[in-house]
Amino acid sequence: MNGLLVIDKPGGITSHDVVNRLRRITGERSIGHLGTLDPMATGVLPLLLGKFTRLAQYFSATEKSYSGSIRFGYATDTYDADGEVSGERVCPSLTLEAIRSAASRFQGEMDQLPPPFSAKKIAGTPAYKLARAGKPVELKTAKICIRSFEITAFDGDEASFTMSVSAGGYVRSVAHELGQDLKCGAHLSNLRRTQAGVFTLDDAQRLEEMEPFSGNLAGLENYCIHPRSLLTDMPSVGGDVVSLGRLRNGAQANLPEFSQAPLVKVFAGQKELVGIARRVAGTLFQPVVVMG
Known part of the structure; x- marks a missing residue:
């Protein structure tokens, strides 16, 4: 089967888990996703199937958009809600205006340090493998561009936001650094990818809706993005x-x-x-x- 299929990734599984389920459904071994989503995250996950994997190089620089929330009061080692608490827990005294003011520096081109628990490779080894083994993780900063970052609401200890960021940008790192700037610690508590390049949630299919098409590739192809x-x-x-x-x-x-x-x-x-x-x-x- 050849094509590009956009899945609305559910939370609690990895992007590679999505690939494996589609391999089982389609019988196609050659499947690759265009931009990893962390297990906690949901939303737009484009996948290339079959010979269309040869096109991956032309999708590598696509901008991505997100909605989500950041919890203030403590940081985690993974920079998101799946990680272990890192540092002290505090009761932050924040306002929406203060958060928006701190968030305003995360705009335009900047150098960003990826999270230690990430797929970035150090001498050929993914950083998350070194971090899990308790080994030093020495990552280099990367140039990214945040086109927009808006704090839309603040309630209790959690702020809602929307963001559009260039390929290679980590929303988790922004949440972590925002907590450092506000001197109270923070981590990403929720994340949903709403767009990847030209693909939006309107293009996305739920993974469970693909299951009935096992062995019926003609039917499944109708859910793929038209090649043109x-x-x-x-x-x-x-x-x-x-x-x-x-x-x-x-x-x-x-x-x-x-x-x-x-x-x-x-x-x-x-x-x-x-x-x-x-x-x-x-x-x-x-x-x-x-x-x-």
């Missing part, structure tokens, strides 16, 4: 049998595409994605990804 709606920055173009045959075999071919875009999606008919081709000159294209 993927990678919207690339124009779509069709070709005749000869040109498509050349591209499938790795050779250059002329295509009726005049936008001057450097990359195009090549289709046979309306839905069969043949691959991605790079413009060499004029209407001459070289295949860079072929679906076979």
Whole structure:
């Protein structure tokens, strides 16, 4: 089965658990997700199936949007509610205005230190494995961009928020650092991804709704995003049998595409994605990804 399926990930399981359940349902071994969601988190999880996994490189820089809540009063070692308490518990005396003022510095480009319990690799080993083993975790900061971070409400010890952040940004780290700035400790208590690139909750399917399609791939394909709606920055173009045959075999071919875009999606008919081709000159294209 080839396609892109957006799942509304439930809480309490890992993104890899979602992959494994879809492997069982579809019988397709080649499945990969586009951006990990922590076990606690829910929401938009796009997955590439089959030969569409070859397109992963073109989705790597997508911005993501979230809604969630931050609890003040103590930090945790994972920076979220799944972790162990780290440091003292305090009774914070905060106001909505004070939190919004502190949150205002988390805007635009910045250097962010990933959480020690994260998938970032240190000499080839994921940081979370070192952290679980009690070994030192020496991570480097990474450049990220927070396009928006709004504290929408504050009740008791918990603040609600929305955020849009570049690929590679950790919402958990923002919650942790906000608690440090307010000198009371904080951690992420709830998180829901509402958008990943162009994909929103409106595109997402509940995992349990996919179960009845086990062994019925034709039915499941109806829930996949239409191939022509993927990678919207690339124009779509069709070709005749000869040109498509050349591209499938790795050779250059002329295509009726005049936008001057450097990359195009090549289709046979309306839905069969043949691959991605790079413009060499004029209407001459070289295949860079072929679906076979």
